[in-house]
Amino acid sequence: MADKSELLQGTLDLLVLRVLNGGPLHGFAIAQKIHVLSRQALEVEEGSLYPALYRMERKGWIEAEWGVSENNRKAKFYALTKAGRRQLATEQDAWARLAAAIGAVLREAD
Amino acid sequence: MADKSELLQGTLDLLVLRVLNGGPLHGFAIAQKIHVLSRQALEVEEGSLYPALYRMERKGWIEAEWGVSENNRKAKFYALTKAGRRQLATEQDAWARLAAAIGAVLREAD
DNA sequence: ATGTCTTCCCTAGACCATCTAGGGCACGCG
DNA sequence: CGCGTGCCCTAGATGGTCTAGGGAAGACAT
Numbered sequence: 615m616a617d618k619s620e621l622l623q624g625t626l627d628l629l630v631l632r633v634l635n636g637g638p639l640h641g642f643a644i645a646q647k648i649h650v651l652s653r654q655a656l657e658v659e660e661g662s663l664y665p666a667l668y669r670m671e672r673k674g675w676i677e678a679e680w681g682v683s684e685n686n687r688k689a690k691f692y693a694l695t696k697a698g699r700r701q702l703a704t705e706q707d708a709w710a711r712l713a714a715a716i717g718a719v720l721r722e723a724d
Numbered sequence: 725m726a727d728k729s730e731l732l733q734g735t736l737d738l739l740v741l742r743v744l745n746g747g748p749l750h751g752f753a754i755a756q757k758i759h760v761l762s763r764q765a766l767e768v769e770e771g772s773l774y775p776a777l778y779r780m781e782r783k784g785w786i787e788a789e790w791g792v793s794e795n796n797r798k799a800k801f802y803a804l805t806k807a808g809r810r811q812l813a814t815e816q817d818a819w820a821r822l823a824a825a826i827g828a829v830l831r832e833a834d
Numbered sequence: 835a836t837g838t839c840t841t842c843c844c845t846a847g848a849c850c851a852t853c854t855a856g857g858g859c860a861c862g863c864g
Numbered sequence: 865c866g867c868g869t870g871c872c873c874t875a876g877a878t879g880g881t882c883t884a885g886g887g888a889a890g891a892c893a894t
Binding site: 622623624625628629632633635636648651652653655656706709711712713714715716717718719720722724 | 732733734735738739742743745746758761762763765766816819821822823824825826827828829830832834
């Protein structure tokens with residue numbers, strides 16, 4: 615935890631989808647990749663990640679398949695579906711617009 | 725509602741604090757100002773705003789005082805306190821770091 | 835073989851900000 | 865008078881995230 619502040623609701627799906635866009639990963643690796651790519655700024659708790667993965671699987675955005683990790687452990691690999699790619703595009707767009715809108719308020723208020 | 729998408733949790737406080745930094749406003753005006761400054765991208769529901777104002781007042785970030793609006797209506801004007809200004813700085817910083825972190829993931833993932 | 839570390843998966847319950855969907859009062863205007 | 869509108873407020877549902885657990889299995893040293 616520490617000061618690696620909490621995620622805002624709704625951003626986790628986007629991050630996961632984005633990271634999976636580079637190819638299938640298992641849960642642990644997803645969390646690590648987000649951590650690394652954000653330069654340690656973001657920390658995804660497992661208690662948040664797995665429910666999120668389930669949700670997204672139920673919605674058809676990702677598909678799971680059991681396999682073996684690089685460390686020779688049993689692991690569940692998640693891959694983006696076509697609907698997932700569409701969803702990624704949608705959420706990426708929504709994020710861009712939201713960030714721009716908030717940025718505008720922060721800049722222009724006086 | 726429409727497509728004026730939902731706010732992310734945690735951003736409302738920041739927006740309200742920022743808008744109040746320009747001087748006291750009543751609730752309705754706060755919502756309008758956010759709407760205008762975001763170029764209609766953000767829409768604050770009253771059912772979200774008033775509980776938020778109440779919360780922030782309890783935390784000592786803002787102070788309320790009854791007055792009369794520009795339209796000659798009874799209205800509750802909210803003003804930033806010193807603690808509120810500190811909080812604004814904190815949240816503005818947190819937002820900047822979060823937006824940068826998410827931006828980094830969106831950009832660098834492959 | 836035993837113990838410990840690490841990797842990896844999973845779940846129940848609490849938390850809490852936001853949304854939905856109302857209600858209410860008072861001014862201004864036709 | 866009646867209606868629109870400005871303005872405030874609340875109860876309850878929703879739902880994503882966090883806390884705080886638990887468990888299995890490979891790796892490695894003793």
